[in-house]
Amino acid sequence: MTARVLVALAAFAGAARAAEPPRERVEKPEYVASLGGSGETRPWLPALAEVQVASRAGFHVNADYPTSFVVAPGAAELRFPRARIDGTRVIRVPCEAKAEATCGLKVLVPFFVARPGSYAVGGTVRFSVCDDDRCLIEKVDLSRLVTAR
Amino acid sequence: MRNLFLSTMLVVATSQAALAAGGGAAVGADAPAFTLKDLGGKSIALADYKDKTVVLEWFNPECPYVRASHTKGSLVDTAKQMTSKGVVWLAVNSAAPGRQGAGVDKNREAQKAFGLEHPILLDENGEVGKAYGATNTPHMYVIAKGKLVYRGAIDNSPDGEKGEPQGGTLVNYVTAALDDVAAGRPVRTAETKAYGCGVKYAK
Numbered sequence: 001m002t003a004r005v006l007v008a009l010a011a012f013a014g015a016a017r018a019a020e021p022p023r024e025r026v027e028k029p030e031y032v033a034s035l036g037g038s039g040e041t042r043p044w045l046p047a048l049a050e051v052q053v054a055s056r057a058g059f060h061v062n063a064d065y066p067t068s069f070v071v072a073p074g075a076a077e078l079r080f081p082r083a084r085i086d087g088t089r090v091i092r093v094p095c096e097a098k099a100e101a102t103c104g105l106k107v108l109v110p111f112f113v114a115r116p117g118s119y120a121v122g123g124t125v126r127f128s129v130c131d132d133d134r135c136l137i138e139k140v141d142l143s144r145l146v147t148a149r
Numbered sequence: 150m151r152n153l154f155l156s157t158m159l160v161v162a163t164s165q166a167a168l169a170a171g172g173g174a175a176v177g178a179d180a181p182a183f184t185l186k187d188l189g190g191k192s193i194a195l196a197d198y199k200d201k202t203v204v205l206e207w208f209n210p211e212c213p214y215v216r217a218s219h220t221k222g223s224l225v226d227t228a229k230q231m232t233s234k235g236v237v238w239l240a241v242n243s244a245a246p247g248r249q250g251a252g253v254d255k256n257r258e259a260q261k262a263f264g265l266e267h268p269i270l271l272d273e274n275g276e277v278g279k280a281y282g283a284t285n286t287p288h289m290y291v292i293a294k295g296k297l298v299y300r301g302a303i304d305n306s307p308d309g310e311k312g313e314p315q316g317g318t319l320v321n322y323v324t325a326a327l328d329d330v331a332a333g334r335p336v337r338t339a340e341t342k343a344y345g346c347g348v349k350y351a352k
Contacts, residue, residue: 064344066306066313086313126308128213134249135346137213137309 022122022143030059031129035142043113043148049121051107058131060101063092065128069107072123077114085109113148121146173282176300176339180292181280185270188253193268198237199295202330204323207288207348208240208269209250210259214345215286217309219263223321224303228267231327238267243278245351275350285343291326299326301341
């Protein structure tokens with residue numbers, strides 16, 4: 001009986017992990033990734049979401065990695081002029097302590113909505129952070145709710 | 150005496166210029182000689198292959214760029230294909246003991262996981278890596294008849310997965326260099342900037 005409960009709990013935990021929704025902010029020991037910007041807009045007005053990645057604890061952003069943000073398809077009324085933002089559109093934030101390295105990334109994501117309502121704006125940011133001992137290649141799903149009135 | 154002093158100064162200045170320009174062996178120069186042990190303890194010397202075309206691949210089994218390159222990217226089966234054409238392919242791991250990817254066991258596991266049939270040589274004191282100026286894993290070198298003819302990245306897709314080729318078209322610089330060598334023409338792209346993890350030399 002106990003074993004059955006444990007198996008059921010493990011299955012539930014696995015399902016919960018698989019169904020974990022994208023979040024506005026993901027914090028790891030090596031970095032923080034977040035999606036910000038105004039939470040409110042008006043139909044047909046240009047709006048911006050702002051993706052930010054900040055390295056932490058001795059890590060820096062690997063400037064050679066092809067960082068990108070790919071928007072997640074959303075409601076039909078939610079429109080993105082660019083489905084993918086990369087290259088020179090990714091803003092690199094220099095480190096305060098180490099002039100030679102990049103410690104953060106910023107990506108501005110333009111969008112607008114065609115009707116009033118609440119919309120999940122999001123996508124996947126891909127980047128790499130390294131310290132002296134290791135590098136990580138990360139793909140982080142981010143999303144936030146934006147209301148158009 | 151004065152001439153000896155000037156000659157010495159010139160050698161020092163030239164060495165420093167080479168280091169400033171990226172460090173290590175320059176394209177067109179003699180490839181630095183080395184003897185290293187593979188995972189089974191067998192000594193392998195570059196001099197054993199003086200008439201062959203040799204590829205050196207700086208390797209670290211725990212670097213995500215190396216893993217991506219060997220599981221999804223431009224290093225999948227490339228060594229097997231090239232060795233079947235007579236090329237000698239040697240992986241070199243310059244990680245110092247205790248650092249990421251160091252040690253026989255981790256490299257043996259990776260050799261199995263990636264299906265590698267070529268030797269992985271351990272350069273734990275980093276002397277060979279520094280002689281070549283290896284800064285990244287993977288960092289690739291092609292040697293033809295003892296001369297360095299290519300150094301740099303495996304390809305132009307710095308995500309390691311062939312998914313982000315610069316300019317839109319994937320170029321495997323190493324196989325391109327090997328094609329040039331096989332055709333007896335100069336290597337068209339002889340130097341590129343390597344990408345990936347830093348080599349984990351001793352601190």
